[in-house]
Amino acid sequence: MKKLPIGIDDFKKIKEEGYYYVDKSLFIKEIIDESAEVILLARPRRFGKTLNLSMLHYFFEKRIKDGDNIDLFQGLKIKDAEQRYLEKQNKYPIIHLxxxxxxxxxxxxxxxxxxxxxxxxxxxHSYLLDAGLLLEYEEKEYREIMDLSANLNAYQFSLKNLSEHLSQYHQQKVMILIDEYDQAIKSGYMNGFYEEVVGFMRSLLSGGLKSNPNLAKGVLTGILRVAKESIFSGLNNLVVNTLLDKEYDKYFGLLELEVKDILDYYNLNYKSNEVKEWYNGYSFGENIVYNPWSIMTCIRKEGELKPYWINTSGNELIRKLVIEGDSEVKGDLELLIQGKTVKKKIDENIVFGDIDKKGSSLWSFLLLSGYLRAKNKYMEEARLYCDLDIPNKEVKYIYEEIILNWFEDKITSQNLKLMLKSLTTGDIETFTVVFKEFVINSMSSFDVGGDEPEKVYHAFVLGLLLNLRDRYKVKSNRESGYGRYDVMIIPENKSKLGIVIEFKKLNQHQNEDLETAVNAALKQIEERNYAQELLSQGVTGVLEIGMAFSGKQVKVKSKNINK
Structure with a gap:
């Protein structure tokens, strides 16, 4: 039985050492047929981008020594392609970053x-130093780049200069392969050096890919498309392909039949339905695909179903965006966790710096990085809209863990249990004390105005949704713009308390105080007859709770309704 290539993304190693390999070699044919000089393939992490670039490297590279790698492709689909494709093998000098x-x-x-x-x-490519082709200053700079002593300018133009040297030596244009071009940019965004890294990458990539007479073809991979003006300034020869496009859609991730073959080979076909629920659901172009990292790791664990992608794909940025997102983001996340869809405008031209500022950028990032799926997509007035949902159990688990971990940061495990117990048993006095502590710990010391309080209350409801899900159904409804938000907690055991909570933000323009606001919240529950809805479902007792808030101040009042 073949070994599983977990964490191995070197094509040669996989082929020579007999690892299980899913044949994606016709990707080579697609790249040859691509009319664009430069193509950017944007896909989530761990979906085969690095392995595919490695395959391109070994197929196209004109070797100086150690053979021509022809044997690596024996038995693969590309060997059955027309001769004009096979003639491209071992033809080009390669730059691979x-x-x-x-x-x-x-x-x-x-x-x-x-x-x-x-x-x-x-x-x-240090053989270039012995070829007698480099001028004295070029050789000096080449050696300085190798020993890390060159200046910033030399590294910015290193891609362009190396392509020129290689083309001159081989008398052949160069192929440039760049994997995860935006990883450094993401680090810059997360850690406060975004402008510096964008400036460097713009110079590096433009030098090698823009109007370069020595370039045969450039292939880049990354997570995001990124707006041309931010990185690929003036790069008119660039074609961008994302997971929303049908081209190349079958070469990243695992297709249904490919997963079936893998499960059959490792005698785990009886797990196919459960595997589908956990790891399927990603929509790439016209195909629904599986997460290959999770599939391979699941098989290695003999079919144990658990989240394997969670520690591999840079979830720190997702955590930042979810936790710091405004009340609308958290409200939409409630819907998503409940298995519903949200309609959002999608902007494929993302700038990292706008992700936390523009709603369309946030949802586009979550979609393009694999944390949401486009269930439907359509154009409205020349703008792309998608109905988004969570693709599978594994990704849902990631969102849940982010929220639950945030809760643990803001309230001790003991107090969380006390808050939930006092709420569900109707001990409002204890609940109010613990809840006020939670609000104070959760809210920024410097921003108690604007949207900050509502963000905290939405986060509280998300916590209820997850912490009570085994015993209660949590329904929420928000009235955007009115500062109102209601939650219904429906017990599975109808002898337990049903709970209705109405949140009301203080309207300071009407000289409203907390007492007036909390009474208005209770009146709202009564007027909308929420208690009757619960009683009609067989719940024997209902607890109505009004919550009024202004900054870190909160007032809670309650009323019991019995059948």
Missing amino acids: DFKDVKANNWSNCFANLKRIIAKEYKR
Whole structure:
């Protein structure tokens, strides 16, 4: 039985050492047929981008030594392609830069990482130094890049210069392969050096890919498309392909039949339905695909179903966006966790700096990075809209863990249990004390105005949704713009209390105080007859709770209704 290639993304190693390989070699044919000079393939992490670029590398590279790698492709679909495709094998000098491991907390460390990656590729082509083609200053700069002593300008133009040297030596245009081009940019966004890293990457990539007479083709991968004006300024020869496009859709992730073959091979076909619920659901173009990392790891664990992607895909950014998102984001997240869809305008031209500022950028990022699925997509007035949902159990688990971990940061486990117990048993006095502590700990010390209080109350409801899900159904309804928000907690055991909570934000323009506001909240519950809805479902007792809030101040009142 073949070994599983978990964490192995070197095509040659997989083929030579007999690992299980899903044949995606016709991707090579698609790249050859691509009319664009430069193509950016944007897909989520761990969906086969690095392995596909490695395959391109071994197929196209014109080797100086160690053979031609022809045997690696024996038995694969590409070998049955027309001769005009096979003639491209081992034809091009290759520049291959892999930025997927560039993670740094400041620009100095990030630049040091980038320098090492570029230096490694220069060393791989160090035979150029013995060819007698480089001018004295070019040879000096080449050696300085390799020993990491070159200046910033030299590294910015390193891609362009190396392509020129290789083309001159081989008398052949160069293919440039760049993996996870936006990883360093993401680090910059997360750690406060966004402008520096964007400036560097713009110079590096534009130099190698824009109007470069030595370029045969460039293939880049990343998570985001990223607006042309932010990175690929003036790069008119660039075509961008995202998971919303049907081109290349079958080459990233695992298709249904491919997963069936894998499960059959490892005698786990009886798990197919459960595996589908956990790891299927990603929509790439016209195909529904599985997460390959999770599938391979699940098989290695003999079919144990659990979240495997959670520790691999940079969830720190997702956590930041979910926790810091405004009340509308948290309200939409409630709907998503309950299995519903949300309609959002999608902007494929994302700028990292706008993700937490523009709603369309946030939802586009979550979609393009694999944390949401486009269940339906359609155009309205030349704008793309999608009905978004959570693709599978694994991704739902990630959202749930983010929320639950945030709760644990704001309230001790003991107090969380006390708050939930006092709420569900009707001990409003205890609940109020613990809830007020939660509000104070959750709210920013510097921003108690604006949307901040509502964000906290939405987060509280998300916590209720997850912490009570085994015993209660939690329904919520928000009235955008009115500062009102109601929650209904319906017990599975009808002898337990049903609970209705009405949140009301203080209207200071009407000189409203907390007492007036909390009474208005209780009156709202009465007028809308929420208690009757619960009683009609067989619940024997209903607790009505009004909550009024202004900044960190909150007032709670309650009323019991019995059948």
